[in-house]
Amino acid sequence: MNSKFYITIFFIILGCYTSFSQIKVLDSISQSPVSYATISFGNGQGIFADDDGMFFFTKKLYPDVDSLHVSAIGFKNLNIATENLPNQLLLQPQTDALDEVILSTNLNRKFKEETLKPYLDDDYYNCWLPTIESEIAVFFERTSDQDQKLTSVTFPIALESKDWNKRKRANSDKKEFSTLFKVQFYTNDNAKPGKALTYETIVFRATEKNGDAYELNVEDYDIYIPKNGFFVSLQVMGYTDKNGKLLPNKKYKEIKTKDGIVKIPTNFRPLLPFTNMVEGKNTYIKRIFINGNNWVKFDKGNGFKSSLLDKNLYNYGIGITYKTFKDE
Template sequence: MYKYLLILLFSQLSFSQITVLDSISKFPVSYATVSFGNGNGIFADDEGKFYFTKKLYPDIDSLFISAIGFKDLNIATENLSQTLLLQPEAHELDEVLLGVTLDRKFKEETLKPYLDDDYYNCWLPTIESEIAVYFPKTTEQDQEIKTVTFPIALESKDWNKRKRSNSEKKKFSTLFKVKFYNSTDGVPGKVLTYETIVFRATEKNGDFYELNVDDYNIYVPENGFFVSIQVLGYTDTSGKLLPNKKYKEIKSRDGSVVKIPTNFRPLLPFTDEMDNKNTYIKRVFINGNNWLRFDNGNGFKSSLLDKNLFNYGIGITYKTYKDE
């Protein structure tokens, strides 16, 4: 009986599996965003695959699929094909950002991250939220981004021992997507690289994850840049993105079903130690996908704002090149 149920489940998943491909190369489009148009959505995995059936999502009649470097695709779920093709879109990056390798001397400058393991000082990551933090260009000389350090907060298995550094931590394996934007009128604008950049964080990383982006040749524009982080979901032990449930369904008193976004671990600690309000949030699947500064009066209801915790304290290491 158990074997039969496994076969039945596998056949249902196989039938519901959809793959997003580049229409020209036929290569998978990794981690494409799949919006349901009602405030919810999912992500394809590294092979461009995601699961969708009317049984899983009975109230969804269309999908809106997007990925950096491709034209958006809006498609009905009726008679949905198991292969969806995205058309590449020609973009122009700024000349200084075209991956030119500078073979000259440089010095490194590091802005340290702001770390905190206090549960009540943390943002709870959800699929629909992307967080971006602004960094200025600190010199007139050419600068390249070498590393980005993302603070993460760990939770103890025993709540009463949560403040002890040697307490056993809750396990997690979570995939994040990272993007870099130029600053356009003070908000995240055009992307600085079309490379897909992801990393997997676990409790073994400790209080932060340092991401090396040296190979991407990302140079800092004159107006500064934004670096963003977005949770994609939990993974298996090999780092493969799992078909996570993106929201919880809770029945209200009147019998209607309310969908609440699922929170993923690790938590992201916010800080009050920065002079400016440099953190921006956008709801990927709602509010027109527009960036807003994380601040009072911008429609955010958060205990973090009540405590004047306005910023996610990402750390950066620059490579500043010497003039020849």
Template sequence: MPKIFLFVVFLSQFGVAQIKVLDSLTNYPVSYATISFGNGQGIFADDEGEFFFSKKLYPDIDSLYISALGYKDLNVSTKTLPQQLLMQPQADQLDEVLIGTKLNRKFKKEILKPYLDDDYYNCWLPTIESEIAVYFPKTSTKDQKLSSITFPIALESKDWKKRNRSNSEKKKFSTLFKVQFYSNNKGLPHKTLTYQTIVFRATEKDGDSHQLNVEDYDIYVPKAGFYVSIQVMGYSDKSGKLLPNKKYKEIKSKNGVVKIPTNFRPLLPFTNEIKTKNTYIKRVFISGNEWVKFDKGNGFKSSLLDKNLFNYGVGITFKTYKDD
């Protein structure tokens, strides 16, 4: 509560306006819309389609680029920014996915276990401008339906000296993540497999992984396999409500102000136990930015690559159906 109160005071001092993103046909909120600033930075709307913005808070931003699954992109000037932004629905064809089909055939449950690690130095530090996707091939010619996804997480000990003890008290956090599923096109993530917005809240109580049940989304594995992605959205309250705050720090340097993205807990452990390189990275606030394999020589400077930690070891559970 003290943090929320201080932020409310901060907003009032800067005259920050609350903006709401709505569906132009239904006037329903567009949940978790992406608000890009056009300079590689941005923020997210919350579950009610709301976000905070003002020229005093973001003095160098003159345009906002709003995007969301199932809607046409929206470009608005910050000079005359209205309190409501209307987005037009755009139903693109989904790629190689069965939606809403119930299979009553017998099936075999299969599990691909996650790769866990609690070493701080083997972890990706989540920032909201980066989306991480992991590829999974289709393992059978038969129908396969996703049941759950297990995301490895690493916790930080409150006392650094006791970090190697399993019973050490962990730093608390409440963080919201967004999950998406993509088809495979020539070895890169392509079209989304569902337009439903999927989010989950992670806390230190999850332990070394968070299991997300996706059974009700009826996602079937395409012939060319699929990608599952994770993207941190920011800290949340206990109910999972996204908290409004700046997602980067501004540091003065000789060459001007440098914007450094904020790191969020939990950390995401990478592994060297997977033979193939299946992890891809995308910067979400750059329009038209392409997916790039997380590998040496692809423009990344990372201590993870220096240690040959190429993959985020996501686990999955799926059903492989028997023939009639």
């Protein structure tokens, strides 16, 4: 997408916010922005704040919403009525949420670096269509009794050809996109994602120029793998401008039916390829805008209707690289 396209989209969307309210989410103690906070409407819909903690809300756009549920890792949740909504929302830090952290003081410890490769696929029909209402988490076991530190995560991305008739050609021109993703790491809580392993807000912008995968370096976050394994999650936040700034994306399409207007979540590119090459069923899904909703394994009989399950594609094939440290 070129810059003219982004500018056009921005002003088209912004034009919908007549009489809008520009609201900022702040840390109640430091007064610093809470980047990419989640704003749920309690009915399965929601939006995100941007990197400056800013989001737009108007009763004209959301006439049936009477309260907001604001959440972010490391902060207490905030519920607030939309009537007389202030232009600043303050979140209280929550410092007791993280589990015990493994600290290593010897920076010269010897280690062996190991890699689990990602599973790549550009077949449109083997892909998950990302919507911002869903978060995907993949489980990884710990492979040693020695300390293990995560250094990078590789997220498979499916590229689409501009010309559908040339979609099977590796050298065909690809559709352009610029999409922001948020990444989180969770403990293993009875075979489901549990507490966050880091308070850090980790995001990355993917474009078609990244190829079939995006490798995210996470070594500086000091994420040590717990004894019972951990989960890596991915959540699409929406399209960005050419500088990586999150645009006020439309989160759903409205379709008129005889029973009224039905809201259908918008699909964002890139698509995420699923695979049958991973042993077990290690992928979990959560609808993030429904308060208190639980993680559910992506499997038949768990409430999912998906062509991926019909083809026995149960897993999103994330790859990881980690260091296994030797005894001192």
